[in-house]
Amino acid sequence: MGSASRTKPEDIKSENFRPPYTSDRLQKVHDIQVSGLKAALQSIKPGATCSDVANAFYSTIGKQGLKKDTRCGYAHGIGWLEPTASLRDGDMTVLEPNMTFH
Incomplete structure (x- = not known):
């Protein structure tokens, strides 16, 4: 969110990852997964929640016949076991500048 070099969703082409x-x-x-990634990236902005991002992904792939039952991303921090934000339905953690997800 805070990086000027962040890839823009419209720059992601399926053939780049084929x-x-x-x-x-x-x-x-x-191709469906790439469209879900684009939708998730487009939903990321300060003030959105982790749930908003996840549901943009889930909704997009669901309309195309896929379902993912687990989270679609998680935060990186100092410790691997620390309680942290997760890109999944129901996580109401509010996104802020410079948060990093995998």
């Missing part, structure tokens, strides 16, 4: 050899089914799943 495995060299893939089945049609795998390519379809991949």
Whole structure:
């Protein structure tokens, strides 16, 4: 959120991430995941919640026939075991500048 070099959602192209050899089914799943990533990135802004970002992802892939039952991202911090924000439905942690997610 705080970096000027952040990739813009419109710059993400499915072919940039395409495995060299893939089945049609795998390519379809991949393309759906990329569209979910774009939707999630477009929803990120200070004041949005982790749940807002996750639900943008879930909604986008759900409309295309996929479902993800687990979180779609988590925060990085000093300790791996610290209580932290998670990009999942129901996490009402408010996004702030310079937060970092994986």
